[in-house]
Amino acid sequence: xxxxxxxxxxxxxxxxxxxxxxxxxxxxxxxxxxxxxxxxxxxxxxxxxxxxxxxxxxxxxxxxxxxxxxxxxxxxxxxxxxxxxxxxxxxxxxxxxxxxxxxxxxxxxxxxxxxxxxxxxxxxxxxxxxxxxxxxxxxxxxxxxxxxxxxxxxxxxxxxxxxxxxxxxxxxxxxxxxxxxxxxxxxxxxxxxxxxxxxxxxxxxxxxxxxxxxxxxxxxxxxxxxxxxxxxxxxxxxxxxxxxxxxxxxxxxxxxxxxxxxxxxxxxxxxxxxxxxxxxxxxxxxxxxxxxxxxxxxxxxxxxxxxxxxxxxx
Numbered sequence: 001x002x003x004x005x006x007x008x009x010x011x012x013x014x015x016x017x018x019x020x021x022x023x024x025x026x027x028x029x030x031x032x033x034x035x036x037x038x039x040x041x042x043x044x045x046x047x048x049x050x051x052x053x054x055x056x057x058x059x060x061x062x063x064x065x066x067x068x069x070x071x072x073x074x075x076x077x078x079x080x081x082x083x084x085x086x087x088x089x090x091x092x093x094x095x096x097x098x099x100x101x102x103x104x105x106x107x108x109x110x111x112x113x114x115x116x117x118x119x120x121x122x123x124x125x126x127x128x129x130x131x132x133x134x135x136x137x138x139x140x141x142x143x144x145x146x147x148x149x150x151x152x153x154x155x156x157x158x159x160x161x162x163x164x165x166x167x168x169x170x171x172x173x174x175x176x177x178x179x180x181x182x183x184x185x186x187x188x189x190x191x192x193x194x195x196x197x198x199x200x201x202x203x204x205x206x207x208x209x210x211x212x213x214x215x216x217x218x219x220x221x222x223x224x225x226x227x228x229x230x231x232x233x234x235x236x237x238x239x240x241x242x243x244x245x246x247x248x249x250x251x252x253x254x255x256x257x258x259x260x261x262x263x264x265x266x267x268x269x270x271x272x273x274x275x276x277x278x279x280x281x282x283x284x285x286x287x288x289x290x291x292x293x294x295x296x297x298x299x300x301x302x303x304x305x306x307x308x309x310x311x312x313x314x
Contacts, residue, residue: 014045068131211248223256
């Protein structure tokens with residue numbers, strides 16, 4: 001019996017090999033293969049047989065690449081663990097080896113020729129397994145990249161919503177309402193957004209409103225860090241010729257700032273209304289403060305809604 005005869009045996013027993021692959025796999029894992037997986041292993045047995053009989057396996061290698069892509073798609077549909085697929089390949093490989101063992105006494109080949117044929121069959125199966133794993137990893141990498149892009153967009157959206165910068169109806173002034181839990185990350189975002197965007201808004205004054213801010217009770221938030229962040233923001237904006245005023249500091253926040261020993265060289269006010277009055281007097285704006293307050297409160301309400309949206313997204 002020649003190598004061609006072994007190839008013909010594999011071809012004749014291809015359905016049995018695929019069926020035995022499933023049976024052994026099910027016995028080991030308690031899982032079954034779907035119909036497409038069964039067909040995939042019948043087709044792989046055909047490729048092994050054709051590869052054994054062929055002098056040039058270039059065309060077989062092309063078929064294997066197509067096979068690996070389709071097997072990957074089926075594996076994703078099965079949604080089975082990755083190691084299950086590897087077990088199937090190993091079971092199939094062992095069954096093909098069994099065909100050689102069963103025919104070893106019938107073949108008229110030297111030991112070297114028989115070993116070469118077995119290695120050729122194993123090489124075809126290994127290429128199929130490699131191609132399958134490669135396409136599967138490629139799919140996972142693509143998903144990871146898409147996920148990272150989505151996360152980056154979501155993170156930017158959360159950053160924009162968690163620290164909104166709202167153009168004020170007061171000329172050359174922007175409103176920054178701090179709503180919800182105070183975190184070090186939010187202040188990092190606040191500092192970056194103010195320093196990089198203040199010139200885009202043509203701002204000469206900034207009203208940073210802490211009325212809706214909530215100080216967390218856990219120990220993850222360092223109040224000393226907050227005080228230093230406020231100090232750094234104030235100094236940086238001052239160097240840029242922009243005045244920032246703070247309104248709505250709670251008594252606890254004031255106590256923590258004092259305790260930290262940080263001096264904030266900026267005007268502070270208990271309410272948003274008094275802050276607006278200060279700006280009106282400083283800039284000699286002839287505006288109705290009640291009207292301004294109503295409009296700015298509408299902006300703050302919108303910021304509250306956006307903060308809720310950011311929290312939900314996060």
